[in-house]
Amino acid sequence: MKMNNKQPPLSPHLPIYKWRLTMFASIAHRMSGVFLVLTMPMAFWLLLSMSHGKIMYAYGLSWLQSSTGTVLLWLMCVALFYHLINGIRFLLLDIGKTDSREAMKLSAKIVVFSTIIFALVLAVKI
Amino acid sequence: MRNKDLGTAGTGFHDWYWQRISAVFLLFSIPVLMGVLLLTYNGNISFETLNIALTHPISKTLCNLFLFAMLIHIWTGLKVIVEDYVHTTAMRVFVLNVLLVMLAGFAFYMTYHIWAELAYTFNCIPCGGG
Numbered sequence: 743m744k745m746n747n748k749q750p751p752l753s754p755h756l757p758i759y760k761w762r763l764t765m766f767a768s769i770a771h772r773m774s775g776v777f778l779v780l781t782m783p784m785a786f787w788l789l790l791s792m793s794h795g796k797i798m799y800a801y802g803l804s805w806l807q808s809s810t811g812t813v814l815l816w817l818m819c820v821a822l823f824y825h826l827i828n829g830i831r832f833l834l835l836d837i838g839k840t841d842s843r844e845a846m847k848l849s850a851k852i853v854v855f856s857t858i859i860f861a862l863v864l865a866v867k868i
Numbered sequence: 869m870r871n872k873d874l875g876t877a878g879t880g881f882h883d884w885y886w887q888r889i890s891a892v893f894l895l896f897s898i899p900v901l902m903g904v905l906l907l908t909y910n911g912n913i914s915f916e917t918l919n920i921a922l923t924h925p926i927s928k929t930l931c932n933l934f935l936f937a938m939l940i941h942i943w944t945g946l947k948v949i950v951e952d953y954v955h956t957t958a959m960r961v962f963v964l965n966v967l968l969v970m971l972a973g974f975a976f977y978m979t980y981h982i983w984a985e986l987a988y989t990f991n992c993i994p995c996g997g998g
Contacts, residue, residue: 772949779942782898783974786938787981789905790931792915793922794985799915806909815909822902829891836888868909 767850771828774821781818816861816868824857887944893937901934923985931982939971 759765792802805811831849834840840849904921907913913921921927946967954960 775945776949779946782938783978785905786901786935787978789901789908789918790922790978790981792908793918796915799918803908803911806905812909815905819902819906822898826895826898829895833888833891833895868906 763854764846764850767828767831767853770854771825771832774825774828777821778818778825781814781821785818812868816864819864820857820861823860824853827856828853883944883947886940890937890941890944893933894941897930897934897937928982928986932979935975935978935982939975943968943971 788802788806791798793799806815831840831853834849835846840846904913904918908918922931947964950960950963950967954963
């Protein structure tokens with residue numbers, strides 16, 4: 743491969759790799775992260791506003807229990823659950839607990855399947 | 869042995885380190901926040917309970933710490949993504965600066981929002997607590 747001297751090669755060449763579960767887990771970590779950047783500050787703001795005044799509490803609760811609020815809350819909880827346990831997986835990788843190829847494959851399976859189960863349970867319970 | 873090559877930014881592993889520190893803090897605080905939000909959604913937490921739980925000075929301090937940890941985590945995470953996918957240096961600098969200004973603005977506004985309730989309580993601000 744001929745190198746271009748002006749632009750050094752940058753890391754994610756997504757189209758040239760075959761899709762694997764570990765790769766999906768990594769990409770999904772980023773995607774859930776971007777989604778959480780958009781929603782978590784709003785959720786924090788909403789909860790604080792609801793704690794500060796009775797009127798805002800009533801408005802916030804009725805918005806949360808509307809269909810838009812419920813769907814957004816579900817999506818946010820699923821994204822957060824995934825980001826949280828995949829984050830634990832990455833932290834374990836950083837301290838060298840799961841740095842073999844088999845351990846990464848197994849932990850990716852555990853993370854993805856437990857997220858699916860969590861999403862289904864939350865969809866029923868919410 | 870630590871790597872002596874500090875990379876283009878010249879600051880070594882600071883971003884990496886802060887991302888992990890904030891991750892460990894968020895690991896414990898975010899489930900509490902989401903639990904409170906879900907219980908409020910279900911109607912299990914009344915206004916009185918929520919008001920007492922979130923306006924105690926200790927919980928105000930914890931909220932502020934949570935806010936800073938979340939913003940540090942957002943900044944380090946988005947920086948990695950922008951550095952990976954925005955390939956023109958000028959555009960990258962522009963996008964990162966816009967993000968930094970937005971996050972700093974949010975930090976100021978939310979810190980005010982967390983602590984302003986004290987001012988409402990003592991009637992320092994005309995609009996009152998609602």
